[in-house]
Amino acid sequence: MSGLTARIRGSSGWPVPGAVLTVTDLTGRQLARATTDSSGLATTEPLPPGTHTAVVTAPGHQPVAQLARISAAGGGRLGEIRLQPEAGAVAMPPPxxxxxxxxxxxxxxxxxxxxxxxxxxxxxxxxxxxxxxxxxxxxxxxxxxxxxxxxxxxxxxxxxxxxxxxxxxxxxxxxxxxxxxxxxxxxxxxxxxxxxxxxxxxxxxxxxxxxxxxxxxxxxxxxxxxxxxxxxxxxxxxxxxxxxxxxxxxxxxxxxxxxxxxxxxxxxxxxxx
The missing domain is CATH 2.40.128.110 (Lipid/polyisoprenoid-binding, YceI-like)
Structure with missing residues (x-):
């Protein structure tokens, strides 16, 4: 059984491997942490039902925070999250x-x-x-x-x-x-x-x-x-x-x-x- 899932992409739409998805309750206590794979997918373990805070971080990108609603079965979906380059980041070269x-x-x-x-x-x-x-x-x-x-x-x-x-x-x-x-x-x-x-x-x-x-x-x-x-x-x-x-x-x-x-x-x- 999986918990919260999210697919993390950069501003150009490509996956961001190695991004970190952290889930805390509304008091700030950490409940779970997961790292994205090569396709940009992060999946935590099952979580307590209710509303929690999900934060996505990755080197070179601005962090993103969202509310995550977890079902009675312990799962939820954030869908696709786009990360923007951090201020002053150098543009990547053309392919x-x-x-x-x-x-x-x-x-x-x-x-x-x-x-x-x-x-x-x-x-x-x-x-x-x-x-x-x-x-x-x-x-x-x-x-x-x-x-x-x-x-x-x-x-x-x-x-x-x-x-x-x-x-x-x-x-x-x-x-x-x-x-x-x-x-x-x-x-x-x-x-x-x-x-x-x-x-x-x-x-x-x-x-x-x-x-x-x-x-x-x-x-x-x-x-x-x-x-x-x-x-x-x-x-x-x-x-x-x-x-x-x-x-x-x-x-x-x-x-x-x-x-x-x-x-x-x-x-x-x-x-x-």
Whole structure:
């Protein structure tokens, strides 16, 4: 037996997965709580008969409160509820393919050196695309980075990073990420889970994404941008170089911070500028 049901959609009519339906009595005591599924449907357990308050919340959207009338059998229906974007929320990009512009995208990694300093490296060549679905949450993405383009500004160190001690770029020339969907965490913040392939190993990785919006460019196209971060553990990808210097301090830290600033052009190919 089900209790109160509601189907939650955004202002554009698409389902809002992960929205929360909370039911309280008229004194404010919580009676039930349910989360919407991928179709936007939320269903609570059976509730006490009478009139209660139902509140729907979702990151990036304004909350909605309604009265809910529950039958003697413990059930009721709110029907379809439309959520509006919260004030200041950034508009979502139009559906379709978007292509990464390498000239306006940056991939930076930071590793600890001797336990006290951060060494930053840039990967100069990144490409890929996003397929924006009708609902942003169902969008997918793919990116690839050429491992040999790592650049710290020191030739000897760059050659060491390309060697078998680290990236082994001759045997594993590409670092790839395949993302599957987005989960909203705030007005313009999301998490994109996916699989990262690096150094011959593939592991699940979550990208924390801040979406910057979209708009026209000076060349007649449309662009969007986002910033993404994640933390990797070298041993997860069999990069176990661990030279020890005096006092027992590791020369290179076990974790690597990754930051991406990505700009994409609407369409399946980059324009000729």
């Amino acid at each position: 379709g393919p978007w292509t990464i512009d390498p000239a306006h995208s940056t991939v930076m990694v930071t590793a600890r050196h001797l336990g006290i300093a951060g060494i930053r490296a840039r990967f100069a060549e990144v490409g890929g695309r996003l397929e924006i679905a009708g609902t942003f949450e169902q969008s997918t993405g793919y990116a690839e980075i050429k491992a040999a383009t790592v650049d710290t500004g020191v030739t000897m160190r760059d050659n060491h990073l390309r060697s078998t001690d680290f990236l082994d770029a001759d045997h594993y020339p590409l670092i790839t990420f395949a993302g599957n969907g987005f989960r909203r965490t705030g007005g313009d913040t999301w998490v994109m889970p996916g699989e990262l392939a690096l150094h011959g190993r593939a592991r699940p990785v979550d990208l924390a994404v801040t979406y910057g919006g979209f708009g026209p460019d000076p060349w007649g196209g449309t662009r969007m941008a986002f910033h993404a971060e994640t933390l990797l553990h070298r041993e997860d990808f069999a990069i176990d170089y661990n030279a020890i210097v005096r006092a027992g301090i590791a020369a290179v830290g076990a974790t690597v911070q990754v930051e991406l600033d990505i700009e994409l052009v609407q369409g399946e190919a980059l324009p000729s500028l």
